[in-house]
Amino acid sequence: RKMTMQVADDLSQQLQNKSQAMSELDATGRRLVTEQALLQHIGRYRYNSERGLPILVTTAAIAPFIGLFGTVWGIFHSLHNIGVSGQA
Template sequence: MDFMSYWQYSDMVTKALFFILLALSILSWVTGIIRIIQSRNLASTVADDLSAQIQAKQTDLSTGDVATRRLVIEQALLKHIGRYRFASERGLPILGTTAAIAPFIGLFGTVWGIFHALSNIGSTGQAGLAQVAGPVGEALIMTGLGIAVAIPAVVFYNLAIRINRRVMYHANDRAHELLAQSMTSSTATDIAKNI
């Protein structure tokens, strides 16, 4: 059985579900590839970017006590880490939703196709294996399409989550180093002023 005979046999509901699955597939592939590329770029630049942001803050905080400097630096680090987290999670809801709903859309298409096939069999009065196997087999194609759409979305989602964890690890690790360095240099500066 080829695709054209299946397409001619299907009704508007099945065709609409096919186009929904096709759109979800394209959307998840594009989103997944973009998300992986952007997350990898973010992972490679997050530590240097945090360092540059804190260096810019250090010059503004040369006058002030240690507690104030520490508070301002901590808040700046938390703000930038929150921005990195937000940037790294863009597109993940699309991938997660596609992975969750695509099999059910395919299953609905299968149920609809089987109902449609059984309705046709009931109207013709012929219920032999040849009359049942073809339409039911065609209906099962929708389940396969739903799974074929969901699997890449799950893979992209898991890859992006893994890379994003690495981004947050690098960001938090660098933030702790920067905070310790700024407090060490602030303490040394305060001791030098008091001498």
């Protein structure tokens, strides 16, 4: 929510800064300038918000295999210790 408010405030401020330059344009030109400004700033915020996501995805994809490796490692050592002690 905090980021949403920050983005909304920044976008409205950017549009207010461009309003003087848009006063000389017709309705189609104003719409085009507004759309381009919004798309540019939304893309910038989206890029910043998705930073670090690949690391999270990689960790989530690898975690089950790390757990399985730990299980196999534990079973191997258990069986090895049973064999060494001769209590099979």
